[in-house]
Amino acid sequence: MDKTIEISDSTLIEQLTGSQSANSAITYIYEAHYELLARFIVNNNGTQQDAQDIFQEVVVAFINLVRLGKFRGESSIKTFLYALTRNLWLNELKRRNRTVVREKKYEMKNERKEPTISTQVESREASKQLLQVMNELGESCKQILLLFYYGNESMKEIVAKTAYENEQVVRNKKYKCLKKLEEKLTANPALLQQLKNLLYE
Amino acid sequence: MNEGLHDKDQWLLAYIDGELSAEEQKMVEEKINTEADWKEAAEKLFVTVKGIQYFGISQEVAAVHQQFLQKGTLPAVQKTKVISFPNMGRLFIGVAACALFIFLGVTAYQFYNLSPDKVFTENFVAYQPGVSRGVEKQETSIKTAYENGRYSDVVDLSKRSPTPQHEDRFYVGLSYLQQNDAASAITWLQPLAEAINPLQQDAQFYLSLALIKNKDYSKALTWVQKIKDDEHHLYHDQYAKNIVSQLKMLRWRQ
Numbered sequence: 001m002d003k004t005i006e007i008s009d010s011t012l013i014e015q016l017t018g019s020q021s022a023n024s025a026i027t028y029i030y031e032a033h034y035e036l037l038a039r040f041i042v043n044n045n046g047t048q049q050d051a052q053d054i055f056q057e058v059v060v061a062f063i064n065l066v067r068l069g070k071f072r073g074e075s076s077i078k079t080f081l082y083a084l085t086r087n088l089w090l091n092e093l094k095r096r097n098r099t100v101v102r103e104k105k106y107e108m109k110n111e112r113k114e115p116t117i118s119t120q121v122e123s124r125e126a127s128k129q130l131l132q133v134m135n136e137l138g139e140s141c142k143q144i145l146l147l148f149y150y151g152n153e154s155m156k157e158i159v160a161k162t163a164y165e166n167e168q169v170v171r172n173k174k175y176k177c178l179k180k181l182e183e184k185l186t187a188n189p190a191l192l193q194q195l196k197n198l199l200y201e
Numbered sequence: 202m203n204e205g206l207h208d209k210d211q212w213l214l215a216y217i218d219g220e221l222s223a224e225e226q227k228m229v230e231e232k233i234n235t236e237a238d239w240k241e242a243a244e245k246l247f248v249t250v251k252g253i254q255y256f257g258i259s260q261e262v263a264a265v266h267q268q269f270l271q272k273g274t275l276p277a278v279q280k281t282k283v284i285s286f287p288n289m290g291r292l293f294i295g296v297a298a299c300a301l302f303i304f305l306g307v308t309a310y311q312f313y314n315l316s317p318d319k320v321f322t323e324n325f326v327a328y329q330p331g332v333s334r335g336v337e338k339q340e341t342s343i344k345t346a347y348e349n350g351r352y353s354d355v356v357d358l359s360k361r362s363p364t365p366q367h368e369d370r371f372y373v374g375l376s377y378l379q380q381n382d383a384a385s386a387i388t389w390l391q392p393l394a395e396a397i398n399p400l401q402q403d404a405q406f407y408l409s410l411a412l413i414k415n416k417d418y419s420k421a422l423t424w425v426q427k428i429k430d431d432e433h434h435l436y437h438d439q440y441a442k443n444i445v446s447q448l449k450m451l452r453w454r455q
Contacts, residue, residue, distance in 0.1 A: 039278045063258045067258070127259065130255065150258075185245070185248065195255075
């Protein structure tokens with residue numbers, strides 16, 4: 001990667017929580033932090049693929065925590081990302097029945113001190129299931145729901161971006177898609193509870 | 202009141218979408234707080250909406266991730282040898298131990314190779330007669346012999362002269378020193394070092410060297426310290442930097 005112009009932690013948080021797209025902020029996180037965090041994984045029985053996959057999940061978890069107001073800035077973003085990576089990867093190794101002996105004690109100690117990170121780790125499976133559920137909704141539902149609830153776009157803006165006739169049609173479609181999603185989540189109580197843990201703690 | 206909303210789900214959806222008036226929001230919140238079915242429905246809806254937002258984050262990150270993969274700009278990191286803290290501690294101790302061993306070895310070498318002659322030679326500087334230091338101008342035979350390096354003649358002449366002058370006594374002392382007769386040099390130089398005279402400071406310096414040669418390290422140390430402490434002394438900067446530690450080492454070894 002080319003040398004990255006440094007962005008302060010506070011600026012990065014602003015970019016992640018602002019109304020604009022987080023694309024540039026996410027790109028910066030990759031440029032500034034990937035190598036260090038990937039090295040941790042590779043140095044601890046991980047492959048390059050593992051490093052890529054885990055890092056991607058780390059970034060998602062981090063942004064979610066920031067938007068939930070759970071990243072309080074008590075540590076630097078770098079430190080926080082490292083802790084997330086370490087916890088995610090060590091749990092993955094546990095899941096694969098491998099042990100990293102010298103990290104075990106540290107991992108146990110860490111879980112007591114960083115419940116926010118532990119919750120993100122435990123809900124890794126939940127986020128995978130959520131992805132599957134969203135994909136089952138179909139592309140049109142996914143699009144409307146994401147535009148409205150993630151992109152914070154108005155009905156008028158959504159009409160302009162989609163093939164729907166007017167705002168009322170979009171509103172009705174959105175309602176139906178939301179109910180459909182809600183039913184799917186309700187049908188999976190374990191997933192619903194895991195999402196509650198993930199999103200609310 | 203919003204007349205388009207008929208059931209609980211629609212009220213809750215309008216609430217979460219921010220489409221209610223302040224009064225209507227308050228009504229919904231009260232329902233959520235007081236009625237179990239409203240609370241349960243609200244919770245499901247909130248989680249669903251938050252789930253969409255979480256999904257949105259994962260999609261946006263996935264898009265950026267794909268960009269990096271397609272450009273090939275995610276670096277392939279190599280496994281590095283990690284020196285664990287215990288190993289680093291051992292490494293540090295090892296380095297410190299080596300450094301200490303080397304230091305002790307050098308110190309021991311210096312200690313056992315140190316000799317009074319070595320210290321004398323390092324610090325001795327030949328006295329140059331004729332430098333204006335307030336000495337008497339009349340040339341004596343003793344002085345002439347010293348200037349020509351005839352140290353034994355200086356000694357002989359001193360035995361024949363009943364009361365040599367200050368300057369001559371000084372040359373006699375130096376001549377004994379040049380002949381490695383430190384004890385005799387001390388005899389001639391000590392009175393000059395202790396009494397006020399034009400050559401007192403010169404005598405003090407050479408007396409200290411004579412005492413070193415004579416292995417009288419304590420007395421030598423006293424004179425050396427006196428001279429080093431007096432920044433106006435002619436020989437204040439004459440000694441080698443480590444002469445004090447060397448004399449202490451020689452004294453300890455005695």
